[in-house]
Amino acid sequence: MAAIPMDDAPTAVVRPDLPLLVRQPIATDRLLARVGDAAAGANVLFTGTTRGLTADAVTERLVYEAHEPLAESQLSTLVAEATARFGLRACIVQHRLGPVAVGETSVAVAVSAQHRPEAFAAAAWLMERIKAGVAIWKCDERPDGTRAWVHPDTPPGGQADVAGGGS
Amino acid sequence: MPTADPSTASDSCIAVVRIGLFAGMAEAAGRRSVEIPWTCGTVAQLKARLAAEVPVIAPLLARSAVAIGAAYAPDDAPVPPGADVAIIPPVSGG
Numbered sequence: 643m644a645a646i647p648m649d650d651a652p653t654a655v656v657r658p659d660l661p662l663l664v665r666q667p668i669a670t671d672r673l674l675a676r677v678g679d680a681a682a683g684a685n686v687l688f689t690g691t692t693r694g695l696t697a698d699a700v701t702e703r704l705v706y707e708a709h710e711p712l713a714e715s716q717l718s719t720l721v722a723e724a725t726a727r728f729g730l731r732a733c734i735v736q737h738r739l740g741p742v743a744v745g746e747t748s749v750a751v752a753v754s755a756q757h758r759p760e761a762f763a764a765a766a767w768l769m770e771r772i773k774a775g776v777a778i779w780k781c782d783e784r785p786d787g788t789r790a791w792v793h794p795d796t797p798p799g800g801q802a803d804v805a806g807g808g809s
Numbered sequence: 810m811p812t813a814d815p816s817t818a819s820d821s822c823i824a825v826v827r828i829g830l831f832a833g834m835a836e837a838a839g840r841r842s843v844e845i846p847w848t849c850g851t852v853a854q855l856k857a858r859l860a861a862e863v864p865v866i867a868p869l870l871a872r873s874a875v876a877i878g879a880a881y882a883p884d885d886a887p888v889p890p891g892a893d894v895a896i897i898p899p900v901s902g903g
Contacts, residue, residue: 707832708831709831709897711879712880712895712897715880749903769903772902772903775900777831778900778902779900780901791832791833792833793899794901
């Protein structure tokens with residue numbers, strides 16, 4: 643990105659119109675390219691990928707499901723809130739649905755801002771809220787053929803809140 | 810799952826509410842939706858009816874939210890007949 647001092651009010655914020663929920667691999671490099679512009683000096687891409695090992699438990703793949711109208715509404719609201727709260731130039735969120743193999747991206751957040759503090763903060767803020775509240779669930783499928791839906795806040799003794807190799 | 814007959818689904822004398830189930834709750838129940846005869850009541854009352862109808866999901870239901878359409882609805886919100894209701898168990902996206 644060009645190191646242009648742009649401390650004056652930026653021009654209109656870019657709002658790339660991309661789907662929030664996708665069933666195909668996420669082209670993360672393209673998301674990063676889409677958020678950049680001449681007024682943005684900081685571009686942050688976060689990708690959450692399927693983790694193959696959580697403690698001693700092996701994950702073969704994760705399968706994601708959503709209440710799609712609710713999740714889309716929630717993600718759209720979060721993008722708008724993050725853009726306003728952190729003064730972003732642009733903000734894109736995409737989350738996979740269906741099976742996601744180990745190493746593949748299940749969620750991507752790409753943001754741009756004039757400076758890095760707000761870009762880092764916005765990406766972290768978005769991920770915390772996506773994980774805490776958006777109507778999406780993962781099912782942890784293991785090599786032995788067993789599977790388990792992950793529903794956090796399992797009463798003490800449960801394992802669901804540590805299972806599942808997602809971000 | 811059975812599909813409502815369009816000629817009768819909007820008949821006001823057939824008052825049901827269809828409740829969508831997701832993730833571990835759908836798996837536990839062995840189905841993705843439950844229809845309950847319904848005239849009027851609150852979200853809390855509907856959850857109680859659902860727990861009685863499908864006891865296996867009651868523990869997860871107790872820590873789940875309820876959505877009507879594409880928005881969360883609090884326990885004291887009214888549930889109109891024919892509402893598009895979904896149970897949202899604790900989420901795990903990301």
